[in-house]
Amino acid sequence: MTAYILRRLFWAVPTLFGISVIVFLLLHLAPGSPGAGGADSLRRASGRAAEEMRRQYGLDRPLPEQFAAWIGRVARLDLGESFADHRPVSERILEALPHTLALNGLALFFALALAIPLGVVAGGSPESAFDRASGAVLFAMYSMPTFWAALLLQTLFAVRLRWLPLYGTAADAAPAGLAGLGDRLAHLALPVACLTYGTLAFVARLVRSGVAEARTADYVIAARARGASRGQALWRHAFRNALLPVITLFGLLLPALLSGSVIIERIFAWPGLGRLYLDSILARDYPVILALSLLSAVVTLAATLLSDIAVAAVDPRVRDGAAG
Amino acid sequence: MKRAFWSAGLALCLLGAACRAKPEPEAAVRTPSPTARPALPALGFIDESSQGTPVDGGVLRRRLFGEPTTLNAVLQSSAPEAQVLQYVQRNLFDFDARLELVPGLAEALEASPDGLSYTITLRADAVWEDGRPVTSADAVFTIRKIVDPKIPANVFKPVFEEFESVEALDGRRFQVRFSRPYAFRSMAFVLPLLPEHRFAGQNFLKSKQNRAPLANGPYRFISWKTQESVELERNEKYPGPRGHFDRIVFRIVSDNTTAYRLLLEGELDEDQLDSGLKDRAVRDPAFAACCRLLEFYNLDYNYVVLNNRSPFFADPRARRAVTMLLDRASIVRGLYKGSARIISGPWAPDSPAYEARVPPLPFDPAAATRLLDEAGWKDTDGDGVRDRDGRPFAFDLLVSAGSEIGRQIDEMLSAELARVGVTARIRTLEWAAFVEKIDAGDFEAASLAWSAVDPNPDPYFYWHSSQCSPNGLNNGCYASPEADGLMETARLETDPGRRKEVLARLHRLLRDDAPAVFVVNAAQKVALRRRIRGLTTSPLGLYGIWPGPLAWWAEPETGKAP
Numbered sequence: 001m002t003a004y005i006l007r008r009l010f011w012a013v014p015t016l017f018g019i020s021v022i023v024f025l026l027l028h029l030a031p032g033s034p035g036a037g038g039a040d041s042l043r044r045a046s047g048r049a050a051e052e053m054r055r056q057y058g059l060d061r062p063l064p065e066q067f068a069a070w071i072g073r074v075a076r077l078d079l080g081e082s083f084a085d086h087r088p089v090s091e092r093i094l095e096a097l098p099h100t101l102a103l104n105g106l107a108l109f110f111a112l113a114l115a116i117p118l119g120v121v122a123g124g125s126p127e128s129a130f131d132r133a134s135g136a137v138l139f140a141m142y143s144m145p146t147f148w149a150a151l152l153l154q155t156l157f158a159v160r161l162r163w164l165p166l167y168g169t170a171a172d173a174a175p176a177g178l179a180g181l182g183d184r185l186a187h188l189a190l191p192v193a194c195l196t197y198g199t200l201a202f203v204a205r206l207v208r209s210g211v212a213e214a215r216t217a218d219y220v221i222a223a224r225a226r227g228a229s230r231g232q233a234l235w236r237h238a239f240r241n242a243l244l245p246v247i248t249l250f251g252l253l254l255p256a257l258l259s260g261s262v263i264i265e266r267i268f269a270w271p272g273l274g275r276l277y278l279d280s281i282l283a284r285d286y287p288v289i290l291a292l293s294l295l296s297a298v299v300t301l302a303a304t305l306l307s308d309i310a311v312a313a314v315d316p317r318v319r320d321g322a323a324g
Numbered sequence: 325m326k327r328a329f330w331s332a333g334l335a336l337c338l339l340g341a342a343c344r345a346k347p348e349p350e351a352a353v354r355t356p357s358p359t360a361r362p363a364l365p366a367l368g369f370i371d372e373s374s375q376g377t378p379v380d381g382g383v384l385r386r387r388l389f390g391e392p393t394t395l396n397a398v399l400q401s402s403a404p405e406a407q408v409l410q411y412v413q414r415n416l417f418d419f420d421a422r423l424e425l426v427p428g429l430a431e432a433l434e435a436s437p438d439g440l441s442y443t444i445t446l447r448a449d450a451v452w453e454d455g456r457p458v459t460s461a462d463a464v465f466t467i468r469k470i471v472d473p474k475i476p477a478n479v480f481k482p483v484f485e486e487f488e489s490v491e492a493l494d495g496r497r498f499q500v501r502f503s504r505p506y507a508f509r510s511m512a513f514v515l516p517l518l519p520e521h522r523f524a525g526q527n528f529l530k531s532k533q534n535r536a537p538l539a540n541g542p543y544r545f546i547s548w549k550t551q552e553s554v555e556l557e558r559n560e561k562y563p564g565p566r567g568h569f570d571r572i573v574f575r576i577v578s579d580n581t582t583a584y585r586l587l588l589e590g591e592l593d594e595d596q597l598d599s600g601l602k603d604r605a606v607r608d609p610a611f612a613a614c615c616r617l618l619e620f621y622n623l624d625y626n627y628v629v630l631n632n633r634s635p636f637f638a639d640p641r642a643r644r645a646v647t648m649l650l651d652r653a654s655i656v657r658g659l660y661k662g663s664a665r666i667i668s669g670p671w672a673p674d675s676p677a678y679e680a681r682v683p684p685l686p687f688d689p690a691a692a693t694r695l696l697d698e699a700g701w702k703d704t705d706g707d708g709v710r711d712r713d714g715r716p717f718a719f720d721l722l723v724s725a726g727s728e729i730g731r732q733i734d735e736m737l738s739a740e741l742a743r744v745g746v747t748a749r750i751r752t753l754e755w756a757a758f759v760e761k762i763d764a765g766d767f768e769a770a771s772l773a774w775s776a777v778d779p780n781p782d783p784y785f786y787w788h789s790s791q792c793s794p795n796g797l798n799n800g801c802y803a804s805p806e807a808d809g810l811m812e813t814a815r816l817e818t819d820p821g822r823r824k825e826v827l828a829r830l831h832r833l834l835r836d837d838a839p840a841v842f843v844v845n846a847a848q849k850v851a852l853r854r855r856i857r858g859l860t861t862s863p864l865g866l867y868g869i870w871p872g873p874l875a876w877w878a879e880p881e882t883g884k885a886p
Contacts, residue, residue, distance in 0.1 A: 030756075031760050032756025032757045033760060056474075085393045085394055086530045092550075151581070154582075169552065267582055269552070269576065269579070269582060271549070271550055271551030271552050275578075276551075283756075
């Protein structure tokens with residue numbers, strides 16, 4: 001097992017390098033250049049200052065040289081400074097990171113916490129009234145565009161009922177302590193709901209089909225024959241097997257924790273990584289784009305590795321195969 | 325100090341329906357009367373400054389479309405930055421609502437007879453919030469930073485291009501010398517100052533001051549939460565008239581629909597509406613209950629720039645034909661519901677340079693057809709597309725993604741051109757890519773929007789042949805010796821009357837040479853909570869003027885504000 005993990009870690013390095021090369025090249029091949037973006041471009045007289053900026057940040061050098069300089073800095077954990085406001089990139093990312101983690105972490109948690117029981121119950125008695133009803137609702141949820149749901153939820157809960165705040169991360173004069181926490185949670189409710197329901201629908205259907213398939217498998221029938229109750233057979237035997245694809249899927253969902261959501265962040269004026277990413281792309285703020293791309297590559301690789309290890313841990317077939 | 329921008333995707337349409345224009349009667353809107361031809365340059369603007377008795381207190385909640393990148397006044401480059409800084413730091417001089425210069429930090433400006441040197445006297449009571457006086461050393465420091473080639477002071481660099489020297493005469497007076505006279509030079513002194521003592525020993529571009537500016541204006545900076553808000557409070561040390569609000573909160577809200585809801589909820593006091601939301605507002609009873617809509621003309625306009633170097637548009641007859649094929653009257657009626665004015669040159673009708681006696685070219689497809697024939701563009705091979713020397717008259721018409729109005733104008737133009745045998749293929753480009761092509765002069769035709777932050781009408785940088793792209797901002801590379809001569813004369817002519825005459829001749833020439841299709845000057849649409857009073861509109865909009873928003877006040881709101 002340890003050898004397996006080490007081997008995977010070893011291969012992560014060239015993978016990251018490859019991803020870096022591709023992102024770097026795409027960025028520099030794309031039309032547009034730093035300094036030109038933004039809604040108000042002051043074009044005149046920006047000439048000499050822009051040249052000076054290009055020189056200062058080495059943008060006038062050949063691409064391989066620029067890449068080498070960048071990768072060298074990254075290797076020393078220095079992500080450089082933003083072209084836009086000359087602040088360290090790490091500072092800008094760390095500013096947005098907690099907001100994105102809170103939003104997407106809660107969304108992922110609720111998605112899984114609700115999807116698994118829903119899926120198991122529905123899969124436990126396929127074609128039952130509950131299965132059909134939940135299937136229809138989940139399917140509708142899955143196909144509902146998030147921006148539309150966001151506007152509906154805003155209209156209902158923030159405008160009509162006034163139960164929840166319309167936007168932002170905290171009230172203007174947010175109280176301290178427990179009340180302040182409550183205020184923050186209230187602000188999280190709507191965006192979290194928007195980010196939750198799609199994943200929830202998807203995972204619930206996945207669990208449902210796994211469980212539905214497993215419940216007629218020989219080992220579940222055997223378990224029932226040995227006297228296990230229906231619930232025991234479902235949760236202990238059928239669900240365990242159905243869990244494997246969910247664990248794999250979890251590896252794919254985890255990177256979303258950091259990638260942010262451009263649309264939801266925009267609608268709820270949420271100061272997360274998605275907005276930082278979008279703004280940086282529009283302004284061609286290379287250091288920030290590169291850092292965020294690299295970050296999401298690292299998280300994706302780490303999450304895939306974690307989910308593979310988890311699958312290996314729960315599935316002896318994979319574990320033995322991998323070790324051998 | 326001039327700023328041009330092409331309308332970017334500010335108006336992200338989330339609700340398809342909200343963005344589609346619907347023919348609805350307009351109710352209770354102050355609409356400027358539509359004019360088929362340019363109106364006289366009149367300041368028929370809204371001035372409520374003498375209505376009611378201002379009340380002090382409360383919070384003003386304003387919207388920023390985007391995050392400021394800096395709050396260093398010298399480094400500012402976008403509207404959100406200017407909107408915040410206006411409260412915190414005063415300029416030496418400011419424009420008032422009639423576009424006249426009024427004193428700010430300075431009390432006097434004296435030009436030498438040769439027009440080369442300017443002596444400025446600061447007010448004796450001008451003071452930074454830390455108690456130190458605003459001195460001529462601050463002015464010298466600021467101007468040296470602006471002219472430093474390493475500092476991207478893009479707003480101020482153009483007016484300091486012929487800068488020669490700056491020196492302090494004493495604590496309150498300083499002198500700036502230029503190598504050449506310039507008719508619009510006094511606009512250089514619509515200039516903020518930075519506190520030299522706070523920047524000592526710091527990297528100017530990375531200074532902590534850039535995110536927490538020191539005030540010398542009516543308000544002082546309190547906090548800036550990235551992507552959320554910027555907050556100011558009254559600066560008790562400011563010697564001038566007190567601001568009426570205790571605090572100003574700028575919320576960074578990039579989504580238009582969200583901003584509209586915040587306005588209805590009372591979480592914002594003002595918002596600029598796009599035409600989709602304006603249509604929604606005039607039909608929305610909730611809007612009528614809380615808010616009002618102001619429409620007024622500013623100096624912005626739309627145009628379609630033609631690349632004068634391209635074989636299609638090198639001949640002024642072909643360019644004129646394109647202008648005569650755009651039905652601008654129906655754009656005014658259809659796209660703008662009447663609140664727009666057709667323009668005949670590169671200025672809005674309220675610009676000091678606009679000559680009302682130059683009527684726009686008419687919409688006249690028959691005349692345009694004759695002009696195309698004369699220019700040698702005929703359909704010789706019978707394929708329905710005009711050609712000349714074996715080249716079909718077919719070109720790409722660029723528009724930036726998100727510019728809804730630009731795209732609609734392009735579609736109308738393209739349809740009309742197709743009818744006379746000219747093919748215009750509309751190509752939508754992402755903003756940065758679009759800008760790159762325009763700057764490089766690598767295009768045939770492109771839809772642009774002009775946005776003015778000051779009333780400087782000097783056309784030199786944009787239409788003089790020495791400013792051709794890629795090195796200058798004459799993107800379409802219009803080159804006419806006659807026009808060049810007029811522009812050179814205008815920028816040296818210090819007598820306003822004679823300058824106006826020169827510009828009028830230029831205006832007529834630009835209309836007939838048609839280096840671009842000058843489309844319309846559209847009204848700006850601003851929504852405000854009804855409690856906000858003391859408004860003054862101007863050709864620079866609600867904000868870039870003095871006192872402008874600094875004179876706003878609020879009636880204590882009786883209804884509940886969540």
